[in-house]
Amino acid sequence: MGRTVVTGIGVVAPSGIGAEQHWSCTLRGELRVSPIERFDATRYGTTLAGQVPDFRPEDFVDDRLQVQTDRWTWLALAQARLALDDAGYDPTTVDPYQTAVILGSGSGGNEFGQREIGALWNRGPRSVTPYQSIAWFYAASTGQLSIRHGTKGPSGVIVSDAAGGLDSLGHARRVIRRGTPTVLAGGAEAPLSPYALACQVTTGRLTRAPDPRDGYKPFDVRANGYAPGEGGAVLVLEDAEAAARRGSPAYGEVAGYAATHDAHHHQRPAPDARQYARAMCLAIADAGLTPDDVDLVVADGAGSPDLDRLEAQAIHRTFGERAAWVPVTAPQGLLGRLCSGGAPLNVATALLAIRDGLAPPTGNLDNPDPAHRLDLVRGTPRRMPVHVVLVVARGHGGFNSAVVVRRHSEGEDRP
Amino acid sequence: VTARRRSGITGIGVVAPGGTNRKEFWRLLTSGRTATRRISLFDPSAFRSQIAAECDFDPVAAGLTVREVHRLDRFIQFALVAADEAVEDSGLDLDLVADRTAVCMGSAVGATTRLEDEYVLVSDRGREWLVDPRYATSFLYDALVPSSLATELACRFHAHGPAMVVSTGCTSGLDAVGQAHQLIADGEADVVVTGAADAPISPISMACFDAIRATTARNDDPGGASRPFDAGRDGFVMGEGAAVLVVESLEHARRRGAEVYAEILGYANRCNAYHMTGLRPDGVEMAAAITAALDEARLDPTAVSYVNAHGSGTRQNDRHETAAVKLSLGEHAYRVPMSSIKSMVGHSLGAIGSIEVAACAFAIEHGVVPPTANWERRDPDCDLDYVPKTARELPVDVALSVGSGFGGFQSAILLGRPGPAARGEG
Numbered sequence: 001m002g003r004t005v006v007t008g009i010g011v012v013a014p015s016g017i018g019a020e021q022h023w024s025c026t027l028r029g030e031l032r033v034s035p036i037e038r039f040d041a042t043r044y045g046t047t048l049a050g051q052v053p054d055f056r057p058e059d060f061v062d063d064r065l066q067v068q069t070d071r072w073t074w075l076a077l078a079q080a081r082l083a084l085d086d087a088g089y090d091p092t093t094v095d096p097y098q099t100a101v102i103l104g105s106g107s108g109g110n111e112f113g114q115r116e117i118g119a120l121w122n123r124g125p126r127s128v129t130p131y132q133s134i135a136w137f138y139a140a141s142t143g144q145l146s147i148r149h150g151t152k153g154p155s156g157v158i159v160s161d162a163a164g165g166l167d168s169l170g171h172a173r174r175v176i177r178r179g180t181p182t183v184l185a186g187g188a189e190a191p192l193s194p195y196a197l198a199c200q201v202t203t204g205r206l207t208r209a210p211d212p213r214d215g216y217k218p219f220d221v222r223a224n225g226y227a228p229g230e231g232g233a234v235l236v237l238e239d240a241e242a243a244a245r246r247g248s249p250a251y252g253e254v255a256g257y258a259a260t261h262d263a264h265h266h267q268r269p270a271p272d273a274r275q276y277a278r279a280m281c282l283a284i285a286d287a288g289l290t291p292d293d294v295d296l297v298v299a300d301g302a303g304s305p306d307l308d309r310l311e312a313q314a315i316h317r318t319f320g321e322r323a324a325w326v327p328v329t330a331p332q333g334l335l336g337r338l339c340s341g342g343a344p345l346n347v348a349t350a351l352l353a354i355r356d357g358l359a360p361p362t363g364n365l366d367n368p369d370p371a372h373r374l375d376l377v378r379g380t381p382r383r384m385p386v387h388v389v390l391v392v393a394r395g396h397g398g399f400n401s402a403v404v405v406r407r408h409s410e411g412e413d414r415p
Numbered sequence: 416v417t418a419r420r421r422s423g424i425t426g427i428g429v430v431a432p433g434g435t436n437r438k439e440f441w442r443l444l445t446s447g448r449t450a451t452r453r454i455s456l457f458d459p460s461a462f463r464s465q466i467a468a469e470c471d472f473d474p475v476a477a478g479l480t481v482r483e484v485h486r487l488d489r490f491i492q493f494a495l496v497a498a499d500e501a502v503e504d505s506g507l508d509l510d511l512v513a514d515r516t517a518v519c520m521g522s523a524v525g526a527t528t529r530l531e532d533e534y535v536l537v538s539d540r541g542r543e544w545l546v547d548p549r550y551a552t553s554f555l556y557d558a559l560v561p562s563s564l565a566t567e568l569a570c571r572f573h574a575h576g577p578a579m580v581v582s583t584g585c586t587s588g589l590d591a592v593g594q595a596h597q598l599i600a601d602g603e604a605d606v607v608v609t610g611a612a613d614a615p616i617s618p619i620s621m622a623c624f625d626a627i628r629a630t631t632a633r634n635d636d637p638g639g640a641s642r643p644f645d646a647g648r649d650g651f652v653m654g655e656g657a658a659v660l661v662v663e664s665l666e667h668a669r670r671r672g673a674e675v676y677a678e679i680l681g682y683a684n685r686c687n688a689y690h691m692t693g694l695r696p697d698g699v700e701m702a703a704a705i706t707a708a709l710d711e712a713r714l715d716p717t718a719v720s721y722v723n724a725h726g727s728g729t730r731q732n733d734r735h736e737t738a739a740v741k742l743s744l745g746e747h748a749y750r751v752p753m754s755s756i757k758s759m760v761g762h763s764l765g766a767i768g769s770i771e772v773a774a775c776a777f778a779i780e781h782g783v784v785p786p787t788a789n790w791e792r793r794d795p796d797c798d799l800d801y802v803p804k805t806a807r808e809l810p811v812d813v814a815l816s817v818g819s820g821f822g823g824f825q826s827a828i829l830l831g832r833p834g835p836a837a838r839g840e841g
């Protein structure tokens with residue numbers, strides 16, 4: 001089957017706007033989790049989050065469209081624009097059916113939805129804006145991206161909580177293999193509105209620490225829950241031959257993908273990590289590789305002691321003895337967990353690690369929990385050849401997804 | 416290119432207005448009766464559209480525990496009941512194929528009803544946001560993320576394969592089945608529990624369609640309010656429900672000697688890249704989806720024996736869709752019967768796509784095409800054979816079901832009678 005490569009990266013995340021801002025923040029290990037600024041969060045139990053600094057929606061979305069859409073869609077529109085610019089690809093210059101949009105979607109247009117429910121219950125049905133019908137539902141961003149960029153290909157919206165961003169890449173690959181050469185895939189999340197935060201705290205998985213340095217600390221002995229965050233990444237995925245025909249360089253290949261479900265309990269993860277490990281193994285096998293070929297693991301890093309332990313267990317199941325020395329990182333410790341936006345951002349990070357031969361450090365990690373027996377990248381970036389990266393993600397309820405990205409040799413796919 | 420594996424439907428469960436299991440559902444469709452009525456789930460007096468197709472659904476009588484009812488939004492309750500029926504119907508012991516069983520479910524609006532109810536609780540009926548966060552249920556995150564639907568089904572059937580919710584608005588249910596078909600085709604699973612569920616008869620959902628006048632205002636005539644393709648149509652009637660299908664690789668079904676309702680012959684979707692709610696009258700993108708599905712099935716347009724329409728009953732949709740069918744099927748469009756079951760069971764947003772696929776499977780099984788209820792007067796822009804009012808006996812070898820939704824999504828799926836060929840290969 002044809003290969004799928006990534007030719008464009010569009011990041012809007014707490015680490016910055018654009019892939020290079022994200023990458024330099026990640027390499028510097030600059031903590032971007034901070035007290036929530038957009039509303040008074042003191043009564044929610046969780047006051048920390050990863051917020052996109054200096055995001056000006058007007059740079060990407062005109063006034064008229066801003067009124068019709070949620071912040072979640074603004075972030076996605078910005079990511080898509082950056083990704084297309086990066087790829088040097090403009091869907092409006094080719095057959096409109098040659099491009100599709102497939103996004104992971106976690107919770108939809110939260111701020112917009114809350115405002116309209118409030119309007120309905122305070123002032124009655126007539127006070128609900130007509131845009132409610134198109135702004136909050138889970139397909140809103142995908143639809144808007146398709147309209148903005150004139151794409152008529154087989155678009156999709158995949159929801160599997162925080163695993164959904166990887167599942168969108170998996171589905172994009174299915175679509176590319178069926179003959180649509182280019183897909184915008186990935187996702188954004190905007191969960192930092194009052195009602196959405198109230199929903200998130202009910203899981204008991206969020207940090208309650210007031211100081212960002214004490215908050216989200218994946219794999220640390222002091223792991224105590226995560227900070228939510230906004231943003232994510234949209235990637236341009238292309239059939240490798242089509243990209244080569246365009247003369248477009250590729251960051252790397254989406255070489256393997258797999259997903260499993262714990263099917264254990266609607267809120268608690270399976271205690272044996274068997275299915276999580278199976279997703280990792282299947283993705284590596286799907287890439288035609290073995291665990292020995294993996295140079296770096298970008299972990300889910302949920303930041304709770306039990307979930308971190310299960311992830312370490314899954315890595316041990318997958319890599320056997322090598323688990324103790326395959327480098328593992330979770331740079332999102334700097335940014336918070338971005339639900340369906342988080343994993344595509346980690347894929348972007350993995351591709352940049354391949355490009356520069358640098359493994360970025362785990363975010364906000366002071367004292368790795370020795371019980372995990374993992375070689376966590378800490379402190380400063382580790383210079384090393386990076387050819388193959390395993391990126392994994394879990395979603396609330398038991399979703400496990402894994403993607404393998406691999407260095408792409410130019411010329412391999414010249415027609 | 417390696418040959419793709421073929422897939423078929425081996426189990427069906429339905430919770431729909433007027434029929435909360437598959438037999439009652441099919442009986443309603445073939446009777447031509449309508450299940451639309453004045454809304455009883457809340458007081459609709461302040462709303463422009465006060466009609467819906469509601470399910471007479473008793474979750475405990477249908478087999479759910481009191482704890483499940485307490486924990487889960489109505490849309491997931493529908494899905495669980497429909498899934499129990501579908502899995503039992505398939506005769507599969509899913510524990511034997513756990514790692515190879517996927518869950519791929521559609522929903523357009525997820526647990527909005529629950530989210531609204533809880534909002535009302537924590538805000539003193541909207542008067543003051545967050546009176547006390549502790550008033551909220553501890554399952555609030557499960558309501559925030561519609562992925563809970565896939566989780567609940569995976570847990571219920573111990574399905575360890577890929578799990579996801581497809582949420583492409585009003586084509587979610589059709590797209591979920593189409594993606595299930597792709598998961599089988601690509602060898603990612605042998606069995607997929609698929610389908611869709613939605614329970615959007617709530618104040619916020621009704622208000623949001625009121626605001627754009629997409630729903631009917633024919634409040635004095637609930638039974639006649641959903642009038643797809645009729646000259647007097649004035650908007651859709653909100654519905655609710657779920658259909659769950661067990662989709663299986665034909666080879667897997669044959670090995671265990673399972674009955675196959677229908678083979679999934681082809682699926683495709685496109686976007687109109689035009690407008691979030693508006694449709695260009697020419698129907699070009701829906702036609703492109705139909706043509707692509709026919710290409711996958713390697714079928715000529717004349718092979719289609721029945722078209723199950725999206726037929727929502729809005730002015731623009733029915734015109735758009737009629738044009739799309741003419742564009743893709745050519746002269747055959749005038750000969751092939753085309754009906755909308757939304758005339759009877761309303762438009763349950765994401766769920767309806769799967770409910771319609773179930774209807775197509777039954778049409779193939781029974782050789783009966785359901786009618787378009789309430790069709791009385793011809794619209795010059797809608798001049799096809801819409802099977803008015805009465806079901807029609809007709810051998811159905813190939814059924815085409817189409818969907819169209821906000822965001823510009825256009826989808827088409829083809830189901831075929833499982834012939835000897837379907838049993839012989841795989």
